Amino acid sequence: MKTFASILPLGLAGLAAAHPAVEARDRPTRTGKVNGQQVVSYVAKFDDVVNTGLAPGVPVRGITPLGPYDSLYYDNLGVINDGAALAGVKPFSKPNVLAYDIVAEGQGQQTIRADYDDSITDFFNFKSFYFGCVLSTQETADSAPLNCQVQIQGYRNQQQVASQVATFTTDGLASSMDKVTLNSGFSNVDQVTFDTQGLNALLAGVLLDNLAYDVHLKKGKTIS
Known part of the structure; x- marks a missing residue:
């Protein structure tokens, strides 16, 4: 199993960090078979990742990549507890969200991938997710919502096969997340990356929730 050093996103330091699970319990919402490969559907909410017990607003040293x-x-995406924030962006499902900011970006590319030690996943279809942005500040978790753009790119066998830009627009002091439905190019990918763009790229902390995707397992592999 690969291990990574902790990352220290200053702008998200006011949110309570969650300990990443070594390998979270698989919770498929639906299973089937395509071309002899088991297909497993997920909506990744991250709410079962164990929290440190700190309340939002209490500074912590940093966030460890989920793994x-x-x-x-x-990769370089951490889980934080944002369930009790009074301002900022409301999680689509409380209390946890996936998160990164400019400091986390400095640690490496924000990536979701099928290939890792002991993986039984061949490729996946990335369908949708919810997201929002907050002003990156070390002082408080209850940060102001911030308009932002995130570019999502899909890869297959190290070749880019899909790209889409998602735009978040604030709708108040406590903004709701926007849903992003990905185009068909994000089918049969083995890696997806996230990059913050635009005028607010250096200021934004990006929060992601309820990622919907189907994984195609390697032939002969199953999840019960």
């Missing part, structure tokens, strides 16, 4: 979760691997 393996629901049959995929999350």
